[in-house]
Amino acid sequence: MPLVKNGKITGDIFVAIAEQAEIPDDGAILISSARFLADAEALSRRAGRTGVIWPNNRDVDDLVPYLGRLAVIALVFPTFRDGRAYTQARLLRERHGYRGELRATGQVLRDQFLFMLRAGFDAFEVKKPGDAEAFAGTVKRYSVFYQPTGDGRITALHRRMLLRHSESASQ
Amino acid sequence: MYAYDELDRAVINERVDEFRDQVKRRLSGELTEDEFKMLRLQNGVYLQLHAYMLRVAIPYGTLSSSQLRRLAHVARRYDRGYGHFTTRQNIQFNWIKLAELPDALADLAEVGIHAMQTSGNNTRNVTSDQWAGVAPGEIEDPRIWSELLRQYTTLHPEFSFLPRKFKFAITASAHDRAAIKIHDIGLRLHKNAQGDTGFEVLVGGGLGRTPFIAKTIKPFVHGHDLLSYVEAILRVYNQYGRRDNIYKARIKILVHELGIEKFAKEVEQEWLQMRDGALTLDDAVIEDIRSRFTYPAYPKLPHMPDELKKAAHDPPFEAWRKNSVAQHKIPGYAIVTLSLKPVGGPPGDATADQMDAISDLADRYSFGEIRVGHEQNLALPHVARRDLPALWKALDNIGLATPNVNLVSDIIACPGLDYCSLANARSIPIAQELTRRFANHATADLIGRLHINISGCINACGHHHVGHIGILGVEKNGEEFYQITIGGRADENAELGTLIGPAVPYSEAADVIEDIVEAYLALRARPDELFVDTVKRLGVEPFRERVYATR
Numbered sequence: 001m002p003l004v005k006n007g008k009i010t011g012d013i014f015v016a017i018a019e020q021a022e023i024p025d026d027g028a029i030l031i032s033s034a035r036f037l038a039d040a041e042a043l044s045r046r047a048g049r050t051g052v053i054w055p056n057n058r059d060v061d062d063l064v065p066y067l068g069r070l071a072v073i074a075l076v077f078p079t080f081r082d083g084r085a086y087t088q089a090r091l092l093r094e095r096h097g098y099r100g101e102l103r104a105t106g107q108v109l110r111d112q113f114l115f116m117l118r119a120g121f122d123a124f125e126v127k128k129p130g131d132a133e134a135f136a137g138t139v140k141r142y143s144v145f146y147q148p149t150g151d152g153r154i155t156a157l158h159r160r161m162l163l164r165h166s167e168s169a170s171q
Numbered sequence: 172m173y174a175y176d177e178l179d180r181a182v183i184n185e186r187v188d189e190f191r192d193q194v195k196r197r198l199s200g201e202l203t204e205d206e207f208k209m210l211r212l213q214n215g216v217y218l219q220l221h222a223y224m225l226r227v228a229i230p231y232g233t234l235s236s237s238q239l240r241r242l243a244h245v246a247r248r249y250d251r252g253y254g255h256f257t258t259r260q261n262i263q264f265n266w267i268k269l270a271e272l273p274d275a276l277a278d279l280a281e282v283g284i285h286a287m288q289t290s291g292n293n294t295r296n297v298t299s300d301q302w303a304g305v306a307p308g309e310i311e312d313p314r315i316w317s318e319l320l321r322q323y324t325t326l327h328p329e330f331s332f333l334p335r336k337f338k339f340a341i342t343a344s345a346h347d348r349a350a351i352k353i354h355d356i357g358l359r360l361h362k363n364a365q366g367d368t369g370f371e372v373l374v375g376g377g378l379g380r381t382p383f384i385a386k387t388i389k390p391f392v393h394g395h396d397l398l399s400y401v402e403a404i405l406r407v408y409n410q411y412g413r414r415d416n417i418y419k420a421r422i423k424i425l426v427h428e429l430g431i432e433k434f435a436k437e438v439e440q441e442w443l444q445m446r447d448g449a450l451t452l453d454d455a456v457i458e459d460i461r462s463r464f465t466y467p468a469y470p471k472l473p474h475m476p477d478e479l480k481k482a483a484h485d486p487p488f489e490a491w492r493k494n495s496v497a498q499h500k501i502p503g504y505a506i507v508t509l510s511l512k513p514v515g516g517p518p519g520d521a522t523a524d525q526m527d528a529i530s531d532l533a534d535r536y537s538f539g540e541i542r543v544g545h546e547q548n549l550a551l552p553h554v555a556r557r558d559l560p561a562l563w564k565a566l567d568n569i570g571l572a573t574p575n576v577n578l579v580s581d582i583i584a585c586p587g588l589d590y591c592s593l594a595n596a597r598s599i600p601i602a603q604e605l606t607r608r609f610a611n612h613a614t615a616d617l618i619g620r621l622h623i624n625i626s627g628c629i630n631a632c633g634h635h636h637v638g639h640i641g642i643l644g645v646e647k648n649g650e651e652f653y654q655i656t657i658g659g660r661a662d663e664n665a666e667l668g669t670l671i672g673p674a675v676p677y678s679e680a681a682d683v684i685e686d687i688v689e690a691y692l693a694l695r696a697r698p699d700e701l702f703v704d705t706v707k708r709l710g711v712e713p714f715r716e717r718v719y720a721t722r
C-alpha cells in the first residue's frame with residue numbers, strides 16, 4: 001500500500017509491530033492503542049520514534065498527555081463511509097495542537113483526499129496505487145472552500161470581505 | 172433572489188468536473204459500484220427501479236425564471252419531458268442516463284443550480300419557508316441564514332460521512348410552513364429581549380420507521396453563534412451516532428437514547444470549547460450575505476383594484492382565489508400558489524412546457540421569481556393583485572389553476588412503487604384516485620382544510636405520519652396494503668398521527684378515506700372546525716367506530 005506524504009509517494013520507515021511481538025527499543029514503530037496505553041509513559045519515552053494506531057471509536061482525549069512525544073498518530077477509516085476519524089483529526093490538530101504526522105489508514109480512496117487534508121491529515125496509506133499517483137492533481141480539484149478548518153485555507157466568506165475592503169480602498 | 176458570485180459558481184463548476192471524472196472512472200471500471208454508490212449519492216444520483224434518478228437542489232425553495240427554464244431544458248433534453256417536485260424543495264428527474272448526467276449537471280451549473288448533497292449520509296439541502304421574504308409578520312428573511320448554512324454545509328470536510336442523512340429547515344414566521352419539527356435540526360428565528368436575532372434550535376425530529384417530533388435543545392442561540400453551535404451538534408453526532416444499524420443511525424435515535432438533557436449537555440461542552448473560534452459570524456459577514464439577496468422595488472398599487480372587484484363576480488375565479496392567493500407583506504400584492512395537484516394527476520409533477528410557461532408568467536407577473544414548497548406546489552411570490560384575474564386565466568390554460576390548495580385533493584405523495592426501489596406499495600395511483608373522488612369543488616370546499624400525505628414505504632418520503640390523514644403503503648403476503656393514521660400535522664403544533672385501524676387492501680384504501688371524511692363531516696362541532704381539530708377534540712375512537720363498523 002503506497003504511502004503519500006507531503007503530496008508524494010514515499011517509503012514508510014515505520015514498522016507495524018504485531019500484537020504478540022516484542023517492542024524494540026529503537027527504530028520507528030507503529031503499535032496499537034491498547035498496547036500503547038498499557039505502558040504509555042515508557043513507550044512514549046523510548047529511544048526510537050513511536051507511532052500509535054488509534055481506533056475511531058475511542059476518544060482522542062486519552063492521547064493528549066503524550067502528543068508531544070508521538071511521531072505518528074494513525075487514524076482509521078474501516079470503510080470510507082465511516083467518517084469518525086475526520087472529527088478525531090480536527091480535534092487533534094485544532095484543539096490539542098498535535099504537530100506530528102497524522103496518518104489516514106484503512107479504506108483511503110482518491111475522492112476523500114481533500115476532505116482528509118482539510119481535516120489535518122498529512123500522510124495517507126492509499127488503498128489503490130492509481131489513487132496514490134493521482135494525489136497531487138486530486139487535491140487541486142477545488143479552489144474555493146466554505147468552512148474554516150485548521151488547514152489555513154481562507155474561506156469564501158472571508159475572501160468576500162477582503163474583496164470588499166480592497167474595492168473600497170481603491171475607490 | 173440570492174445571486175451566486177464567482178466563488179459560488181467556482182464550487183459548482185468544480186463539483187461538475189469532479190463528478191464527470193467519477194462517472195468516467197466508474198464506466199472504465201476503476202471504481203467499483205460499491206465505491207461509486209456513495210459518490211453518486213452525494214451528488215443526488217439514485218439507481219431506481221427502471222433508471223437512474225437525479226435529485227436537484229432548490230436551496231430554500233427559491234428559483235429564478237431562468238433557472239426554472241433550465242430545469243425544463245433538462246427535463247426535455249435528458250429526461251422524458253417532466254420533473255417531480257419533492258417534499259424537500261428538490262426536483263427529481265426519473266429517467267436520466269448515467270453517461271449523460273455530467274452534461275445535465277453542467278447545463279444546470281450555468282444558471283447556478285446543482286445536485287450537491289441531495290442524497291447520501293451528509294447534510295442535505297437546507298430548506299425554508301416558501302413564503303420567506305414576503306409573508307406578513309415574518310421577523311426577517313430566513314433565507315439569509317439558510318444561505319449561510321448552505322455554504323457552511325457544502326462539501327464539509329468533517330461531516331461528509333455522517334452516520335446517516337442530516338436535514339436542516341428554517342422558519343421565521345409564527346406559522347411554520349417549513350415543517351421544522353420533523354427535521355434533524357429545526358431552526359426558529361426569533362429575537363431576544365435585546366432585539367438580537369437568534370434561533371430556537373430543535374433537534375432530533377424525523378419520520379421514517381421511528382418517527383419523532385424534534386425537541387428544543389437551546390431556546391436561543393445568537394445569530395453570531397449559529398454555525399459554531401450547529402458544528403457542535405454535528406460533531407457530537409458524528410462521533411456518537413450509531414453506525415451499526417442503518418435504522419438507528421439518525422440523530423433522533425441518539426437524542427432519544429441519551430435523552431435530550433444529556434445530549435444537550437454533550438453539545439454544550441463541545442460548543443463552549445469552540446464558540447469563539449473561526450465560525451463566529453460577525454455582523455459584516457452577515458450583512459454581506461444579506462446584500463446579495465435582492466428584492467423587487469414594488470410600485471405602489473391599490474389593495475382593491477377594479478380588475479379584482481370585477482373578477483369577484485366570476486365564481487370559478489373566486490373559488491381559485493380563495494385557496495390559492497395569500498396575503499403579501501406589501502399592500503397591493505399577493506402570493507399565489509400554483510397547484511401541481513390536478514385531478515387525476517401525480518402530485519408534484521410538472522411538464523417541461525409547464526415549467527417554461529411558469530417562467531414566462533413569473534417574468535410577467537412576479538419579478539421573475541418562483542418558489543417551491545414542501546407541499547409539492549409552486550408559488551409566485553410577488554403578484555400585483557390587479558394582475559390576479561389575468562394570471563388565473565393564464566394558469567388555467569396550462570392546467571395550473573386547480574382550485575384545491577390546502578384542500579383534500581392537495582395531496583403529498585412520494586413516487587412509490589411506480590419508480591422507487593425502496594417502496595412496498597404504490598402511492599401515485601392512490602393519490603390519483605382520491606383526487607377523482609374529491610373532484611367536486613363544492614364538496615372539497617365544504618370539507619375545508621385537510622392534508623392527506625401518502626408514503627409507499629416506511630421511509631416516509633410522503634410524510635404520512637404528519638398528514639391530517641396519513642396513508643402508509645406496506646406489503647402483506649405479496650399484496651399492497653395501506654395503514655391509515657389521522658390527526659398528524661407538520662406545522663408549529665406538529666404531531667404524529669394515530670393509527671385508526673387495521674391496514675386495508677389497495678382496492679379499499681380510497682373508500683376508507685372517503686368514510687373518514689364523512690365521519691368528520693358528521694362529527695365536527697361547527698363547519699369551521701378543521702378535520703385535524705375534530706380529531707384533537709374527540710380522539711381517534713369515534714372515527715374508528717364509524718369507519719370500521721361495517722368492515
